[in-house]
Structure formats: structure tokens, C-alpha cells
Amino acid sequence: MLRRLSVRALLFGILLPPFAVARTTPVTSTVPNHAEIIGYVFARDRILSPSEIAATKMTRINYAFADVKDNKVAEGFAHDAENFGVLTSLKQQNPSLKILVSVGGWTWSKNFSDMALTKKTRSIFIDSAVDFVTKYKLDGLDIDWEYPGLEGDHNKFRPEDKENYTLLLKELRIRFDREGRRQHKHLYTSIATGGSLNFLQHTEMDKVQKYVDSINLMTYDMYGGDKNTGHHSSLYTHPDDPKHVSSDKSVQNYLAAGVKENKIVLGVPFYGKGWTGVEATKNGLFQPGTSARNLHLNYGSIASTLLAPGSGYVRYWDYSSDSPYLYNATTQTWVDYEDAESLAHKALYVRGHHLGGMMFWEYTGDPNNVLLDAINIGLHPTNEATAR
Template sequence: MKLQNVRNRFLRCLALACVTGICVYAATVNVWAQSQVIAYVFPQHQLIQPGDIAARKLTRINYAFANLQGGKIINGFAEDDRNIPALVALKKENPSLKVLVSVGGWLWSGNFSDMALTKQSRELFIDSVVAFIDKYQLDGLDIDWEYPGMVGAGNHFRPEDKQNYTQLLKELRKRFNHEEKTLHHSLLLSVAAGASTEFLDHTEMGEVQKYLDSVNLMAYDYYEPDSDTTTGHHAPLYTNPSDPKKISADQSVREYEKAGVPPAKIVLGVPFYGHVWGQVQDVNHGLYQPGKPVTNAFASYGNITATMLNHGYERYWDAAASAPYLYSAGQKIFVSYEDPESLRLKSSYVLGHQLGGIMFWDYSGDPSGALLDTIDQGLHVNTSSQGGMR
């Protein structure tokens, strides 16, 4: 393992090009020796228990979420002081595992714009990040700003967010490069990125990617019951010609590449959950039909398999989109979700397009481990000796 770490470090150094004193990553070099498998772990008020996480099937864990208050990163939940060390301790099972903290998220992105506004406010945040990483012995930071220059969940935003987002990440990378000399190990920096043209319009991803180890592309929620009155696949791999919105993960990947993000830095996000619409008529088995939100319109994969699949809901496969869906003619309910068949195809897509790997939200969505097993096997990451690791 020590030799492997040295090799990875050497590869990383080869990929560095120093520009005006700031080391940035060369776009043409994949700095990882294997595809990334990144899990967002979101326990909230629950304590992580031994055996909850299959550590050897992951290359990276993003602990969600730290909050942002008073311009500083702070704990998001009372259990963080126990949960974060529990994740770091998983390195005993998998010494190559990296553990990062993710700050922000959909509901906690309201203070990013103010924090990133000036050099002084960014320095305050970065100082707090370094202290946070040191306290918990973490391997880096994931920024989940949803979204620069956009309202998100009712957040304060400003036009300057576009340039300030770039400056924040540039200054974080510079500070991380400095801290690495003392720590004698690398500090990773990533972002959770929106899979939309609008996100790209409000950011400078071609510049931003220079300072990042990965761009975790949230290629899901393309259709949501709360905002879409028509049903659709919320995480299709390809665009179905019949799709009114003409969306897909493939389309988003191509847009990110066109914006200047190297394929090796794009980590394809997949959901361990589905979306549910009601009052959907039995036309095309409910696909691309008018629908309305229902109670519990968000459903984990575990809940879908336990209470819907083969329980009055029939599974259908959209070959054009490479996506499954469920429909109950009796209840007039449509469900868009991800399953092992679609994830096998996405794993092949990641390898074929030489992307950086796969990330998923979130770990708790599939207690059976079927989805993670599919990713693990599909990307050929540590597949030879992982039995019984749950």
C-alpha cells in the first residue's frame, strides 16, 4: 500500500503545472489510478454504526453536511463529533479511502454569496476550513453551493457570485497546496455541480476546474414532482427523443466538456432514490404525462424495492433513455428511479468516456447494497475481495 501511495503521489505531481505561484491540474492527465467511487454520507441526527459503510467499495466519502454561519464552516449536526471520526476510522479497513466534509447543500447554501464576496471574507472561511480539517483529520473539502448567481432554495445571491466562486476555489487550492507541505499528504478539493446549462452560465467551470480534483456532476433531479407537472426520468443516461425537456446525463457531460472541464475530472452523480407523481393517466405507462405531487414524493431505492416494485407497480424500461420506471395503473402513480440495470450502463459509460468515476447521493438510500455493488463491479474497483463487507 505504501508503494501505491507513492505512485499516486508521483502521478499527481506529474499533473501539476505552476502558474503565478498557484499549482493547477493539467487537463489532459488523469491523476487517479482508478475510477472514483464517491459516497455522500448524510446521517443527520443518526449515529453511524459499525458495519454501516462498506468502506472497501469506496474511494472517497463526502460527509454531508457542514453548515456555513458567520462566514465560517461549522458543524451541521450535534452528532458530527462522533460521526466524522467514525468515518475517518474506516481507513483501517481501506487505507486508500479519503474522507472529506461537504459544506452547504440545498438548504444550507444561503450564506455562500456573502462569504465569497471579498478577499477578507474568503480568508476567514478558508482559515476555518483548515482548522476544521485539522480537527477531524480530514482529507479535504467539498463545496456544495446551490447555486452561485441563482436563488436555489430562496437564497441570497448576486451577479458577482460567478467570479467569486472562481476566486474562492482558487484561494482554497492555494491554501491547500501550502498546508500539504506541513501535512505531508494531499488535500482534495471538489464541488457538487448542477447538471444544467443555467449552472454553467453562472460559473466559469473552465477556469474553476483547474483548482479541483473532481467536479461531482449532480446528474439527477432533471424531473421533480414539485416543479414539473409532467412526469419524466429524473436521471436518464441518454436523451429520449420524446422527452419534452431533452435532458440527460450524457447531455450534461457533453456540456461540461464543452465548457472546458476535462472528462477525467467529471464524476458522474447518480441517485439512490426516486421521484413519485400521482394522478397520472395510463398513457405510455405514465411516462411524459401530466402528473401531480403526492405525499412522500421522494422515495429511497430501499423503499421503492420494498413497497412498490412487484407490489402493484410494474417496471418498464426506456431503451432510448437507458432508464427504468414504475407505473401503477390501479393507483395512477408513476415512479422515476435508478436500478442495477441502469447503473451497469452508467458504469460502462463512465469507463467508455474516461470520466473520473461515479458519485452517489446518498449512502442510506439503499440498505441492501445492491446499487453500490453494481457500481463496484461495473467500475472494477476492488471487486475481488469485498464479500461480507456490509
């Protein structure tokens, strides 16, 4: 496990050698400059503006979501065509930027099990994926099946999902390789995956990893709806955490399952979660409370309201988890969230463990690019001069 460093050192890429005094010369990142920075963009029913996307600060954009209908990839929202045009136009600013469509998600994973059931139905889906990617001039497909072999959002699921998930991704990779040769380009395949052992027990990730460019590990939503407060995306496991969860624990479980380090892309949330009725013991950390639906806030809202002077919220830092949180003693409200400091720690973790990069849900949660800049600087310290 990496030693904990000061956020100043983290943000500017200054690594401290063991048993040595701090030095002020930045060192080269332990990951190559092509470490992925993947942003999910969830426009829903509005048309994106090119000016709202920092194209030069990401390597890949996953547009969420397409649906699965009649075993085919289908447009999910009314303005998908316009939005794909906007996103592909960003390559004028960043020619190396890749645009993928993400299929599924929490609410649109209902038809995956049926689609993946047979060779025939998988072929229908894969043919439609090639047509979809070609039509909109995309660079690949992200499969967000939540989750194989599990109910998810009241979805149909089967024991056979475990093997069929592997077959779907293998057959998709084979077809994309053939199509890529025809188009003279690499077509990307990636997956968004759960961070729990339960997910690993219902998949064959040691096999799956061979057929995807990256595994976007959703190391968030570990808390939410619980009867006590907790970090929903902590880096390390706090000794008092009753659920014993963390990003590090998820990564270690994936490695133990046979997944290679460079295939794992660590997921982070651009939003926080809140609880009410929380007593002041330990400033509310791991205390009983009521999970508040109206306190699912994106980082931009948290920064402009809860972190504003006079809000009544106090920011605390959990050194065991490398995570921040807010507590308002007057209203007994507790909020867990990510900020630039916690993401700097996670970027150093990614570098130190030779992971494939970082991804985040979801782009519009960080309108001023505070979090995105922290990821960029943390993964590539030489990018600090270009951050806003």
C-alpha cells in the same frame, strides 16, 4: 455515443467489439483502478455505526453537511464530532479511503455569496476550513454551493458570484497545497455542481476545474415538481422528453464548457420520485400527473415494497433513455428510479467517456448495497468477486 449493451455484459464488464459476436472474456476497464466512487453520507442527528458503511466499496466519503456561519465552516449537527470519528476509523478497513466534509447543500447555501464576496471574507473561510479539516483529521473539503449567481433555496446571490466562486476555489487550493505540504498529505478539494446550462452560464468551469480534484456533477433531480412524469436522472435524452434533459447532455455541456473528462464525476441518485393521477398511455411515461411528495422514496424502500410481488407495480425499461420506471395501472401511480441495470449502463458510459468516476446521493438509500455493488462492478469488473 456508446452502443447500448445488455445488462449482463455491462455487469460483468464484457464489451462487445463492433460487428463482432459476443465474447465471454472480460476486458480491462478503460479507466484506471483509481476511478472515484464517492458516496455522500447524510447522518443528520444520529450517530453512525461503522458496520453500516461498506468502507472497501468507496474511494471517498463526503459527509453532509457543514454550514457556513460568520464566514466560517461550522458543524451542522449535534453528533458531527462522533461521526467524523466513525468515518475516519473506517480507514482501518480501507487505508486509501478519503473522508471529506461537504459544506452547504440545498438549504445551507444561504451565506456563500456573502462569504465569497471579498478577499478578507474568503480568507476567514479558508482559515476555518484548514482548522476544521485538521481538527477532525479529514482529507479535504467539498464545496456544495447551490448555486453561484442563482437564487437556489431563496438564497442571497450576486452577479459577482461567478468570479468569486472561481477565486474561492483558487485560494482554497493554494492554501490546502501549503497546508498539505506541512501535513505531508494531499488535501482534496471538490465541488458539487448543477447539471444545467444555467449553472454553467453563472460559473467559469473552465477555470474552476484547475483548482479541484473532482467535479461531482449532480445529474439528478431533472424532474420533480413537474406537471408531467419524466426521468429525473436518465442517461440519454429521450426524443419525446419535453425538457430534453439527460446525464449525457449535462456531460456534453460540461465538456463544451472546457472541463476535462477526468475531472467529471457522474452523479446518480439512490432514490426515486413519483407521480399520481397518471393515465396509462405509454405506461405513464411523459404523461400528465401530480408530483407526489410522499413518493420520494429511497431505493431500499422501492425494492422492498414497490418491487415486491403483489404490489401492483410493473417495471418497464426505457430503451431510449437507458432508464427503468414503475407504473401501477390500478392506482395510476408512476415512479422513476435507478436500479442495478441502469447504473451498470452509467458505469459503462463513465468508462467509455474516460470520466473521473461516479458519485451518489445518498448512502443510506441503498441499505443492502445493491446499487453500490453495481457501480463497483461496472467501473471495475474485477471487483465482481468481492461484491455481496
